[in-house]
Amino acid sequence: MTLQRLKWLEHFPIAMFTITMGLSGLAMALRAAEPVLGLTGVLSTAVFGLTLVLFFSFLVLYLIKLASCVRSVADEWNHPVQLALFPSMSISLLLLSALMLDSWAGLAHLMWLAGMVLQGVLTLAVVSGWISARAFQHGHLNPAWFIPTVGNVIVSFAGVPLGYIEISWFFISAGLMFWLILVSLVMNRLIFHDPLPERLQPTLVVLIAPPALIFLAWVGLMGRVDAFAHILLNVTYLFVLIVAMQLPRMLKLPFALTFWALSFPIAAATSASFTYAAATDSIPHQVIGLGLLFALCVIISFLAFHTIRLVISGQLFQPD
Template sequence: MSDATAPSATRLEHFHVTFFAIVMGLSGLALALHAAETAYGLSSLASDIAYFGTIAVFVIIAMFYAAKAMRHGGAVRAEWNHPVKLAFFPAISISLLLLATASLSRSEALAQALWLAGAALQAVLTLAVVSGWIGTRSFMHGQLSPAWFIPAVGNVIVPIAGVQLGYVHLSWYFMSVGLIFWIVLLTLVINRLVFHDPLPGRLQPTLVILIAPPAVAFVAWVRLTGDAGPFGLILLNAAYFFTLLVAMQLPRIIRLPFALSFWALSFPFAAVTIASFVYAGAAGSAAHKTIGTVLLVVLVVIIAGLVLRTIRAITAGEICQPE
């Protein structure tokens, strides 16, 4: 094993919580493939491969981060105190919730265990992160980014599997919290993007996160109410607007030097893909089925590119380096 790929105490110390964004993206791919398979009546081979691959990646990343927590507790605390990385801690609970959702069609017992762990952790992290935002610490406008949506997104993911597992009232709690904070944070983030300096290069890919809250909330709304309805259509069309808005920025973003933050491109595209297939199934809309198919192709290309660039960065020793 080369020095670039061999694990070391120094590189473990810089194994950031942002790695869990990889699990979010891969989980989103598995769910999007399953949605497409359902829409077209195909076998679950592709989604099964993505699902089991995602579980393997999650286990590896969780083991490395647990090792970091045990050996470099100060580094974890530094991440918690970091104004940007703080928002990525709920990516851990979101990963559990997404895996729970993907497990529903495979093992309800596993799905329930993952969901309970993910929902409990999400509740704790949401309170802790929001307390950190409004507590004794002061944040500058330049430290605000679309990554701050991550805790809110995690809450609206909860009902997707929660309703099917029978936790309806608890799912409404998480949905309420998620929607409220999406509206609040959307106002703050748009203000920051319009009236202040552009996002730093490493944070430019987080612009894509704008797509995720309304797309995920739409799927959760359908699960909770059994119908898209007018409010569901507002959420879905908001997701489409942000997708078009982000598409105009992508040519500039993909030319930036690669960083782990590029994985922020993956889950939001998966979310709007799934939302399109869900509406296509609920309303019998061939147009939305086509939109979902096109978005799925884009998602697969994005994930393939991210995997290749991540492997290349790991091989070159560019990952887990001091910032």
């Protein structure tokens, strides 16, 4: 394969896995909503199937990039923003394993094991990178930094049904600890330092994901909605409202792959709402879940349209 043919692949970004994160979140949210809407599961299954195909396609392409363009992968790893996106690969794998648990338990188990190990390795590697001799600036910190560490709580989504209770507790403990640390750092950066660059402003939506994911993991581990779960869900709603006030400004910005940061957090909040509604028979939370699901479908449609347009125009895989 000539260098010219590999040129586009050299710029195939790790951020592509945020697409499969978002679509996995959509499948998860649809599955949570289907009992309320009286649907059969066709929609969530279709989205899951598409996500599975995209994930393994992206994985193959990125492995080819790793084998043929090592320097490009190293540049992403050493980039203060893109470094945080590497665990989107393991998170996608963990989400897909949870989604396929009922249909293909054996394959789901293998995918969960691979995702769990990869998530643990990437978490340690990213955190080690953060606290090593590298000098990070305040401007490098952004909400995407939640992805490597808080993503640990997703391990429990399939881990608990598979019987890995202690492992699930370990990962949710790590995710909870780093959320408490990072939310203070990120809010300090947002309030007291320069505004986020335009390309990173969509990552503000990531603020919604940690409390929503921890809520889902906590309820899964505890088997009920307790006082801590109530707090987590309402913190999720607080961040939804804060981010909603910023959305009109964000949507005026030029489209980039970072806009996929809008999808997964909204999906997590949607699933959290339906999970709470199912556990407590709360009609208001069903209504909130339906509203968030509608917003999620609009957002995913917007993102898919603009991403496909970039692919067709050949502008998607360009030097950053």
